[in-house]
Amino acid sequence: MPQSAENGHTSDQDHGIYNANNVKAAIKTILVTGGAGFIGGWFIRHMLKTYRNAYEIICLDNLEYCSSLKNFSAIEHLPNFHFIKGDICDRQHVESVLNDYHVDAIIHLAAESRVDHSFNDPLAFTAINILGTHCLLETCRKYGSIQRFVYVSTDEVYGPNDTTLFPFMEEHPLKPTNPYAATKAAAEMIIHSYRKSFQMPIIVTRCNNVFGPYQYPEKLIPKFIILQEKGSKMPIQGDGRNARAFIFAPDVAEALDTIFHKGSDDETYNISSSTHLQVMQVAEKIYRHFASQNTTDQLSSWVEHLEDRPYNDSMYWADGSKLEALG
Numbered sequence: 001m002p003q004s005a006e007n008g009h010t011s012d013q014d015h016g017i018y019n020a021n022n023v024k025a026a027i028k029t030i031l032v033t034g035g036a037g038f039i040g041g042w043f044i045r046h047m048l049k050t051y052r053n054a055y056e057i058i059c060l061d062n063l064e065y066c067s068s069l070k071n072f073s074a075i076e077h078l079p080n081f082h083f084i085k086g087d088i089c090d091r092q093h094v095e096s097v098l099n100d101y102h103v104d105a106i107i108h109l110a111a112e113s114r115v116d117h118s119f120n121d122p123l124a125f126t127a128i129n130i131l132g133t134h135c136l137l138e139t140c141r142k143y144g145s146i147q148r149f150v151y152v153s154t155d156e157v158y159g160p161n162d163t164t165l166f167p168f169m170e171e172h173p174l175k176p177t178n179p180y181a182a183t184k185a186a187a188e189m190i191i192h193s194y195r196k197s198f199q200m201p202i203i204v205t206r207c208n209n210v211f212g213p214y215q216y217p218e219k220l221i222p223k224f225i226i227l228q229e230k231g232s233k234m235p236i237q238g239d240g241r242n243a244r245a246f247i248f249a250p251d252v253a254e255a256l257d258t259i260f261h262k263g264s265d266d267e268t269y270n271i272s273s274s275t276h277l278q279v280m281q282v283a284e285k286i287y288r289h290f291a292s293q294n295t296t297d298q299l300s301s302w303v304e305h306l307e308d309r310p311y312n313d314s315m316y317w318a319d320g321s322k323l324e325a326l327g
């Protein structure tokens with residue numbers, strides 16, 4: 001274990017990733033793609049708060065509808081924070097960013113992330129999640145000075161555990177069932193080839209469903225809260241018995257920090273929560289929070305059932321013990 005594992009990494013001297021041989025690597029500049037998104041914002045704020053001016057943090061984001069710079073109000077004036085509007089598919093631009101800022105490490109979060117939408121417009125997901133990731137990798141390969149690359153993938157690459165064999169094997173097969181998850185898995189395959197063919201140091205993380213403040217309100221929890229606040233019904237696809245493991249965004253930021261500093265190249269880490277809730281249970285919790293004293297009022301009158309998804313994935317399972325062992 002590197003020393004920082006025991007001491008926490010709060011001092012400015014005692015930071016930097018450790019490679020497989022526990023040799024400290026000098027990382028100074030971190031590029032965060034999709035940094036203006038939900039998880040990216042939490043990660044950037046976490047890093048700047050925890051390590052103050054130890055790192056230069058570059059946020060590269062093309063500001064899709066779901067992004068927001070508003071949540072950077074507390075950090076945007078910091079001299080070591082830089083926002084750049086740009087597309088990961090624009091290789092020339094990304095190359096100039098890598099060179100101009102002498103980028104050492106990348107946390108790659110930029111993606112089309114709305115599962116629902118992937119059923120209607122799957123090719124948009126291929127363009128950003130697969131081709132975009134490939135463009136970024138290729139730009140990094142030519143640049144040649146990336147010492148750490150963390151790709152943020154999803155538990156959905158495993159496929160719901162009703163379609164796979166039990167018990168899970170250590171190298172769990174990837175069997176995504178929706179187009180979003182398939183593009184995230186495909187990008188993992190390209191990453192695997194870049195590790196092997198070009199010795200690029202890449203870590204993959206697979207994360208459960210994230211929730212927390214600043215999430216774009218199209219996602220389940222903020223959507224239901226806003227609807228209940230307005231006194232409107234919560235729409236539920238199918239019977240609502242499908243479950244997800246939910247993890248709090250600040251915890252994900254901390255997990256990414258731990259993996260960034262202590263993880264090993266070529267490894268995959270699940271970022272998981274033991275809190276599984278069915279969609280209907282989420283609705284019930286939110287309903288209870290807003291419930292009036294009206295005793296004849298029932299949860300059932302506050303939900304409306306919609307047509308199910310083309311594939312109703314009942315639940316995902318990710319074993320997080322490897323990350324726990326990392327600290």
Ligand SMILES: NC(=O)c1ccc[n+]([C@@H]2O[C@H](COP(=O)([O-])OP(=O)(O)OC[C@H]3O[C@@H](n4cnc5c(N)ncnc54)[C@H](O)[C@@H]3O)[C@@H](O)[C@H]2O)c1
Pocket residue numbers: 033034035036037038039040060061062063064065066067068086087088089108109110111112113128132152153154155184206207208209210211216
């Ligand atoms: N939210 C979750 O529950 C969850 C769970 C597991 C994994 N993930 C993964 O984490 C990452 C971030 O998710 P999020 O919830 O913060 O999503 P988000 O949609 O809030 O953020 C994605 C960001 O990427 C940016 N972006 C999109 N296309 C881009 C492009 N071509 N170039 C540059 N920037 C681009 C968007 O503007 C946005 O700011 C994604 O890769 C997602 O697959 C999310």
Ligand SMILES: *[C@@H]1O[C@H](CO)[C@@H](O)[C@H](O)[C@H]1NC(C)=O
Pocket residue numbers: 067068070071072073214
């Ligand atoms: C964060 O961003 C969201 C989405 O744009 C916005 O609704 C919210 O007011 C912002 N909050 C802060 C504290 O900046």
Ligand SMILES: *[C@@H]1O[C@H](CO)[C@@H](O)[C@H](O)[C@H]1NC(C)=O
Pocket residue numbers: 161162314315317
């Ligand atoms: C998914 O796997 C976990 C762990 O093995 C198990 O407890 C759970 O019941 C499974 N869920 C389904 C729907 O098969």
Ligand SMILES: *[C@@H]1O[C@H](CO)[C@@H](O)[C@H](O)[C@H]1NC(C)=O
Pocket residue numbers: 238239240241242243308312313314
């Ligand atoms: C998924 O769909 C099947 C078949 O339509 C249905 O029997 C089942 O209840 C659904 N499961 C969930 C969790 O919605």
Ligand SMILES: *[C@@H]1O[C@H](CO)[C@@H](O)[C@H](O)[C@H]1NC(C)=O
Pocket residue numbers: 294295296297298301
């Ligand atoms: C109580 O709730 C029921 C069911 O939602 C509704 O029909 C009724 O109008 C409510 N009564 C009052 C006094 O709000």
Ligand SMILES: *[C@@H]1O[C@H](CO)[C@@H](O)[C@H](O)[C@H]1NC(C)=O
Pocket residue numbers: 158168169170171172268269270317318319320321322
């Ligand atoms: C991630 O979780 C899956 C499902 O439980 C498990 O099979 C796999 O071994 C875990 N992978 C890692 C790298 O921990």
